[in-house]
Amino acid sequence: MKLIVGLGNPGKEYDQTRHNVGFMIIDRLSEELSIPLDRHKFNGLYGMGHISGEKVILLKPLTYMNLSGECIRPLMDYYEINDDELVVIYDDLDLPVGKIRLRTKGSAGGHNGIKSMILHLATQEFNRIRVGIDRPANGMKISDYVLSRFSSDEAQGIIEAIERSANACEKWLSTSFTQVMNEYN
Numbered sequence: 001m002k003l004i005v006g007l008g009n010p011g012k013e014y015d016q017t018r019h020n021v022g023f024m025i026i027d028r029l030s031e032e033l034s035i036p037l038d039r040h041k042f043n044g045l046y047g048m049g050h051i052s053g054e055k056v057i058l059l060k061p062l063t064y065m066n067l068s069g070e071c072i073r074p075l076m077d078y079y080e081i082n083d084d085e086l087v088v089i090y091d092d093l094d095l096p097v098g099k100i101r102l103r104t105k106g107s108a109g110g111h112n113g114i115k116s117m118i119l120h121l122a123t124q125e126f127n128r129i130r131v132g133i134d135r136p137a138n139g140m141k142i143s144d145y146v147l148s149r150f151s152s153d154e155a156q157g158i159i160e161a162i163e164r165s166a167n168a169c170e171k172w173l174s175t176s177f178t179q180v181m182n183e184y185n
Contacts, residue, residue, distance in 0.1 A: 001055040001081055001085055003076065003085060003087070004057070006021075006026035006060055006088075007022035007023075007061065007065055007090040008024075008060060009064050017147050018091055018145065019133075019146040020091075021089075021133065021162070022088075024158075025129075025169070026089070028162050028166045029058055030047060032166060033056065033058070034049065035048065035049035035058050040062075043061065044071040044075060045062055046059040051170075052173060057079065059071070065113040069117045072088075073120040076121075083121060084126075084177075086127060087128065087129060087169060088127070088128045089165055089169075090113055090131065091130075091131055092111070092133065095134070097158055098156075100129055100131050100165050101132075102129050102168060102181040103127075104125065104127055105124050105125040107124060131162075132161065134154075164184065167184075
């Protein structure tokens with residue numbers, strides 16, 4: 001069984017914001033894999049399907065970013081999902097818009113959603129796809145920046161990052177995350 005989680009914030013006011021790039025990728029995967037997000041449980045919205053004989057769960061935590069682990073841990077316990085069967089997708093201020101970086105472990109790097117994951121999973125060793133959103137210019141506060149929408153100049157870069165991230169997830173369904181990491185980094 002594989003669990004693919006996209007981090008973000010629920011609600012229309014957060015739709016298409018930088019902080020919700022994880023949700024955007026889950027929506028893309030839901031379309032591509034024909035897995036509707038039609039279940040509400042564990043304070044999350046998720047869907048289940050079978051791809052190439054592998055059971056797959058796509059999840060959008062509805063706990064708000066900073067409490068993501070509160071949704072993910074109970075779902076993983078219920079479905080008996082191991083840490084190595086998980087990939088988490090989230091925004092990263094330290095990468096330029098459109099760049100993605102895959103890792104099998106690491107610190108939270110200041111990301112509160114990942115801090116919550118590490119706290120609730122009791123490990124830093126889980127697969128992740130970081131999607132670049134860049135840093136704000138002109139002294140804009142980080143909190144305002146991550147809740148802003150991408151500019152028209154950034155649109156193509158973020159569309160490409162969403163596609164590459166979705167493709168990396170699909171590849172992971174049939175090969176090891178290390179192999180996917182080697183191909184996409």
